[in-house]
Amino acid sequence: MFLQKDTFSRIVASWKMILVVSAVCGLLSLLVSYFLLPVQYGADSQVLIISTSRYGVDPYTSVKSSERVGENLLYVLKSDDFYNKVMDQSGEDFDKSVFENLSDRKRRRAWEKSLSASVSYGTGVLNIRSFASSADQAKALSNAIMKTVVSKGWEYVGGDVTLKIINEPIATKFPVRPNILLNFILGAIIGGIIMLFSLLFRQKHL
Template identity: 30%
Template sequence: MEFNDFLKLLRRKTQTIVAILLVVTMMAILVSLTQPLKYGVSSRLLVTQNSDNTDAYSLSRSNEYLGNLLATVVYSGSFYDKVLNSKYNVDKNYFAGEYSKQLKRWNKTVLTKTKQDTGIIEINIYHTKVAEARKIALAVNDILINSNQDYHGGKNVEISIIDQPLASSYPVKPNLLVNSAMAFIVAFLFSLFYIYVFPEDKYSLYLFGKKNVKNKKRKKVKSNLGEISIKSDLEYEEIPNLQENIDTEEELKGNISNIIR
């Protein structure tokens, strides 16, 4: 299919594209609204090492490595156990069920990020209750600061808080704007694929019904039939005139033949 033909197809299938966009986007919003609303608490930690015999570049790379390592360790079962058994009285009922399900929920509760070449760890906690999210954030920071040596073999490693846990005023999950935007993009690409694979009118989707289109086609057909009937009437009117001309020529021929005789 050439590009110009595809543009014509886009104009002809506008309602199909819009219908797919609306349906998919609305479904994404409805699915997002069925999920529990969660608040977020974020904090940042800095990993540093005290070493006089190491150059600055190697020290920076080492801090980055330790930051990535500790950010990954937060998702582990041993770290999760320490959070539940910490002094911050984290609600254990929120993580009820089998241990595998508890870890699955824990991995949805915590999110860690690291910034390259800095040794900075960003800790994000998501919970349906702001107070519980703050407790978990404090427990995570406390364990990383005071028990980080359990997860690495480095020496003179220090972790300090550069941003205290800060809670959001409104729920941050699910993110309706992001989910809607992603659904819109996916729906648009799918609609282009749909009309390309199924260009026939029988596969078209209509937002305002198909009656208007049919009525327009019927009007055009009726108008064409009217033109045809008018033209046919003119042709029938012209036929007698032709016959009169033929009779006149025959009379002239008869008169000429009589004179010659």
């Protein structure tokens, strides 16, 4: 019990040192992520999935059908076939060089990292975020993806579905990758934990 109280007192007495070490580790993590990892901006857009079945269905069933279509599209968006269709999309000046001169495996991985998607359940809305080295490039890539979804999406989900862009792409003002704030927090937490273990180890061997 004495050892526990003494250890706790030692930790409390060293809180300034723990705070400094945590801040330093957080700052180092921030700098490493900022200078060593590629900076990317994001662009967000939304597509409404409308079920247009010839047979009469209630609104609930229609929304559920749209959600199922959206779930299918989540997988389609990162496929090789959809990638090829986006690359063939005319009128959008986005940087295709980031996907060129790569092996099939690396190119697929790069494409998968260039976008993320989700479905807003209860609405039938497909949310898509694209990533690129600049805000303009992210927006251009998002435009190409949106146009491909609307013009070619029926090939993956059938003809009884209408896909409509409801929110045009809007790019972020600041980089979204790497997540600098999150990296700082994680670095600070790790630094604090290391410092605590160091104090406990030293106390144990006194």
